[in-house]
Amino acid sequence: MQPEFQTLVAIKNAIADKKVSAVDAATYYLNRIEQHDQNIHAFNELYRDYVMQRAAQVDAGQITGKLAGVPIAIKDNLCTPYGHTTCSSKMLANFKAPYMATAVQKLEDEGAIIIGKTNLDEFAMGSSTENSAMGMTKNPWDTTRVPGGSSGGSAAAMSADFAAATLGSDTGGSIRQPAALCGVCGLKPTYGKVSRFGLIAFASSLDQIGPFTRTVEDAALLMDVICGHDAKDSTSANLPPADHSLQLHKPIENLRIGIAKQYMSDSNEPAVTKAVENAIDVYKSMGATIVEVDLPHTEYGIPVYYIVATAEASSNLARYDGVHYGHRTKNPSDLYDLYAASRAEGFGDEVKRRIMLGTYALCSGYYDAYYNRALKVRRLIKQDFDKAYEQCDTILCPTTTGVAFKAGDKTDDPLAMYLNDVYTVNANLAGIPGITVPGGLSEEGLPVSIQLYANAYEDAKLLRIAQMFQTATDYHMLRPELG
Amino acid sequence: MANPITDADVRHVAQLSRLKLSDEQVAEYTQQLGRVLGYIDKLSELDVDGVEPMAHALDMSNVLREDEPVDGMPVDKALANAPASDPPYFKVPKVLGEGSGA
Numbered sequence: 285m286q287p288e289f290q291t292l293v294a295i296k297n298a299i300a301d302k303k304v305s306a307v308d309a310a311t312y313y314l315n316r317i318e319q320h321d322q323n324i325h326a327f328n329e330l331y332r333d334y335v336m337q338r339a340a341q342v343d344a345g346q347i348t349g350k351l352a353g354v355p356i357a358i359k360d361n362l363c364t365p366y367g368h369t370t371c372s373s374k375m376l377a378n379f380k381a382p383y384m385a386t387a388v389q390k391l392e393d394e395g396a397i398i399i400g401k402t403n404l405d406e407f408a409m410g411s412s413t414e415n416s417a418m419g420m421t422k423n424p425w426d427t428t429r430v431p432g433g434s435s436g437g438s439a440a441a442m443s444a445d446f447a448a449a450t451l452g453s454d455t456g457g458s459i460r461q462p463a464a465l466c467g468v469c470g471l472k473p474t475y476g477k478v479s480r481f482g483l484i485a486f487a488s489s490l491d492q493i494g495p496f497t498r499t500v501e502d503a504a505l506l507m508d509v510i511c512g513h514d515a516k517d518s519t520s521a522n523l524p525p526a527d528h529s530l531q532l533h534k535p536i537e538n539l540r541i542g543i544a545k546q547y548m549s550d551s552n553e554p555a556v557t558k559a560v561e562n563a564i565d566v567y568k569s570m571g572a573t574i575v576e577v578d579l580p581h582t583e584y585g586i587p588v589y590y591i592v593a594t595a596e597a598s599s600n601l602a603r604y605d606g607v608h609y610g611h612r613t614k615n616p617s618d619l620y621d622l623y624a625a626s627r628a629e630g631f632g633d634e635v636k637r638r639i640m641l642g643t644y645a646l647c648s649g650y651y652d653a654y655y656n657r658a659l660k661v662r663r664l665i666k667q668d669f670d671k672a673y674e675q676c677d678t679i680l681c682p683t684t685t686g687v688a689f690k691a692g693d694k695t696d697d698p699l700a701m702y703l704n705d706v707y708t709v710n711a712n713l714a715g716i717p718g719i720t721v722p723g724g725l726s727e728e729g730l731p732v733s734i735q736l737y738a739n740a741y742e743d744a745k746l747l748r749i750a751q752m753f754q755t756a757t758d759y760h761m762l763r764p765e766l767g
Numbered sequence: 768m769a770n771p772i773t774d775a776d777v778r779h780v781a782q783l784s785r786l787k788l789s790d791e792q793v794a795e796y797t798q799q800l801g802r803v804l805g806y807i808d809k810l811s812e813l814d815v816d817g818v819e820p821m822a823h824a825l826d827m828s829n830v831l832r833e834d835e836p837v838d839g840m841p842v843d844k845a846l847a848n849a850p851a852s853d854p855p856y857f858k859v860p861k862v863l864g865e866g867s868g869a
Contacts, residue, residue, distance in 0.1 A: 382844040475825055489823050518830040587807040607857050609848035619862050628787040636786055643784045657810050659820035699802050715824030
């Protein structure tokens with residue numbers, strides 16, 4: 285691979301310095317997609333004409349900005365006024381959004397070129413991208429394996445160099461888990477840092493948009509662009525703009541790294557344990573102190589998550605009524621049938637399962653036993669983190685218990701699939717940022733990763749800590765060989 | 768452990784959720800949701816007396832804006848994705864009278 289295409293920062297600089305034209309950069313990525321995406325299926329839709337038109341405008345100096353001419357792919361649950369926004373659901377197969385997601389608008393305002401939309405588990409519900417009405421996405425490292433999910437298309441596209449960077453969304457690990465399984469960086473920012481306007485809602489108190497990139501430096505640059513307060517999202521944090529790139533290469537002095545035994549389970553695959561132990565050594569060699577921290581409510585994260593997320597989803601997805609937009613059944617017998625048949629035909633199995641679980645948890649009679657109790661335990665999980673951050677700057681842990689699993693292995697067992705999120709959901713429940721960083725390869729040549737957490741709103745610090753690891757290692761530059 | 772959820776519960780929840788299910792689906796969801804709820808029952812191990820429920824992880828307060836009129840979405844845009852419309856209206860099957868259901 286040419287050095288100009290190694291990272292987002294390299295591409296951006298090459299275009300800015302006119303070493304590579306934006307048209308050539310766009311052509312390079314479109315050709316890679318043309319050649320390889322039939323085996324991977326990262327994309328639901330490509331915007332070839334729009335891409336070439338914008339690239340020509342960049343070369344003519346009509347479009348400028350921090351990301352001028354940089355091709356970026358976005359998850360197909362981010363609204364754009366061009367093309368379709370499907371959530372990989374039959375429900376929205378023909379949906380053309382009437383507005384633009386704020387995060388995507390911010391990318392375009394800085395000159396980025398949206399190359400296409402990537403596949404996901406329907407409505408971002410899943411951990412393997414097998415629950416897609418558009419067909420599954422495959423892992424570029426081994427096409428018999430899943431890329432993870434729900435942002436599997438964005439992770440696979442980044443891994444296969446189908447774009448300089450991609451955007452995903454993370455509700456319970458949907459950026460970090462597929463980033464881990466595909467060997468790329470994935471960041472879930474602090475809740476509220478990135479506007480959710482135009483992100484099709486799954487669980488509103490947990491959803492957050494974030495980048496997939498080759499390097500931490502690339503992620504910092506994207507964060508500088510996509511973060512910020514937005515009047516269109518009342519949950520977006522009203523903070524002064526933060527610069528994530530400015531001090532990125534300045535190591536944190538007297539860094540204290542927290543290790544929680546609850547994440548270092550014996551059931552982790554050896555390659556995962558090894559990656560975390562190796563990272564501990566890397567940080568120690570840079571002078572970091574290792575602190576043992578206790579997160580006693582970790583194991584309750586999955587049950588809390590699958591109540592809170594499904595309860596919110598059951599409410600958010602009530603809007604798909606077969607009337608205003610989305611799929612409508614043919615020849616309904618009455619209004620009730622119009623709703624119930626349209627929804628039954630439009631939603632896939634997992635979406636239905638989660639809507640029903642959430643509705644059940646909110647039913648009178650069960651509300652206190654499930655939903656209210658889950659919200660109380662959510663606070664206990666948050667308090668665990670608050671206490672831990674009195675002793676450390678970051679928590680280092682695995683993202684997943686193992687490497688990418690085989691397609692079809694967990695599709696018949698929803699609970700086994702849910703347990704994939706065991707090391708990621710708590711960051712969403714607590715609102716804190718988390719980043720997945722490549723940590724090498726397993727014996728069978730599959731990516732393993734490490735995950736770093738920081739306290740809420742400390743995204744810039746988290747990126748600096750992750751950058752320290754990438755300064756000392758080059759795992760993030762490992763790429764799959766595409767067949 | 769007995770399944771915490773019955774066929775009848777699943778039918779009731781499906782009706783509240785406006786999801787038309789076949790008998791096979793009801794049976795399948797009863798099994799699957801039963802297993803998930805069994806796992807979720809783990810939460811009853813904890814003593815949560817006196818813990819304040821937390822719907823949002825970070826401090827959130829109500830956000831108000833100045834009461835100044837702004838343009839809404841134009842009707843043609845709002846109707847553009849409708850399965851059936853008769854501008855400026857969405858079109859639905861006959862709701863009143865026989866067969867109004869629900």
